[in-house]
Amino acid sequence: MTQHERLLVAKNKALYFFPSLQTMDVISAKDLMDDSFMSSFQQQLKQYKLIIFLDYGFDVAFASRIRPYTQAKIILFFWNHFKEEHHHLLKKAEAETAIDDIFHFDILEAKELGIKHNSSFYSKDMPLPKAEVTTDLFFGATDNGRKQRADDYRTAFEQLGISTNFYILPSRGNDQEGYLTYTEYLQKTNGSKGILELLREGQSGVTLRTFESIFFNKKLVTDNKAISGYRFYNAQNIFLLGERNLEELPAFLNSPYQTVDREIIEFFDAENWVERFVDFDPEVFSIYEYCGIEAR
Structure with a gap:
């Protein structure tokens, strides 16, 4: 794995466009509960300045598991529309001291929930396979x-x-x-x-x-x-x-x-998305993303 200062933790690192991400490391959440993986990963955890967990497949135990090994800012990012299970997870996450901040991709829903917003994201490095239009x-x-x-x-x-x-x-x-x-x-x-x-x-x-x-x-x-x-x-x-x-x-x-x-494309690219967790500025969302309301 190439060493970056940013780590994205997804349910499965092979899903969606994750393998194309060039400016951050990506691991599967289940690996964090594997003792053999963690024994070799502990040293690397010390190098990260930001660790982002995606909500799908997330358990607060993942954050508490890695907290002793890193000084990184730990973020939980809700990447899905809220249903009952997401409300339960939010309550647990808000009570977990290992999690430093919580964000939601939907600017309107984030405002209703009273949590911070960061846009959703994609990867400009994701190739589009060739296909005949039929x-x-x-x-x-x-x-x-x-x-x-x-x-x-x-x-x-x-x-x-x-x-x-x-x-x-x-x-x-x-x-x-x-x-x-x-x-x-x-x-x-x-x-x-x-x-x-x-x-x-x-x-x-x-x-x-x-x-x-x-x-x-x-x-x-x-x-x-x-x-x-x-x-x-x-x-x-x-x-x-x-x-x-x-x-x-x-x-x-x-x-x-x-x-x-x-x-605008660059705004939604993963490289700029991840930086917004570090230098959070709600004003940028009305400039590049949603112009109906201001983000929290």
């Missing part, structure tokens, strides 16, 4: 109560002559039948003109689908009504379901993509 819209997701809604939209899309590729898994987890690696998922994404994003009930924060759209210049069709408040929003690139007539969708998908300002 469909208009790709939707790849776990069900999470969205399948019926997705099926209804697919019927409406196909009536408009829009070809679709929907890949919906019944549950979350990379051990289920049919699970795609992130590279396989991105290949399917690149095989369509646009990406369909359907949020879970109550969610308003931007998802990976949004970042795949702006980092890879792909059209986005979404039901996230809050997205129009983001600086990167452009009606030429983002079709807001429920706000626009579906009959406009074929022309939207066939029109040119307008490249997002590079400064």
Whole structure:
């Protein structure tokens, strides 16, 4: 592992774009509870100045486990829309002295919860696999109560002559039948003109689908009504379901993509995201991210 001053702890270091991160180390959370791993990792822990845990798969025991071996600032970053289990985890984390600060990716939800906000993030170093474009819209997701809604939209899309590729898994987890690696998922994404994003009930924060759209210049069709408040929003690139007539969708998908300002792309890149935990400035979010309200 290349030694950096920043460490990201995820449930699985091989998921999503994590292997492409160039400016921080990434490990799997389960390794921290492995005695043999920890015996060889203790010395390295002393070198970190910042350690960020992602909420998925996190247990407060992970933070208390490493605290004796590091002077690093330890952050818990909620990267998911809050459900009951997240509220329970937040209470435990707030009571755990090994955790120095808590942040949430959704600026609106963070304000409701009374915790700090940092944007979600992506990696400009993540390669997009080559693929021939064969469909208009790709939707790849776990069900999470969205399948019926997705099926209804697919019927409406196909009536408009829009070809679709929907890949919906019944549950979350990379051990289920049919699970795609992130590279396989991105290949399917690149095989369509646009990406369909359907949020879970109550969610308003931007998802990976949004970042795949702006980092890879792909059209986005979404039901996230809050997205129009983001600086990167452009009606030429983002079709807001429920706000626009579906009959406009074929022309939207066939029109040119307008490249997002590079400064905004850089704001969401992991290198700059991680620095915001060190030099926290709430003012930057209204400049580059969400302009509807101020972050806490």
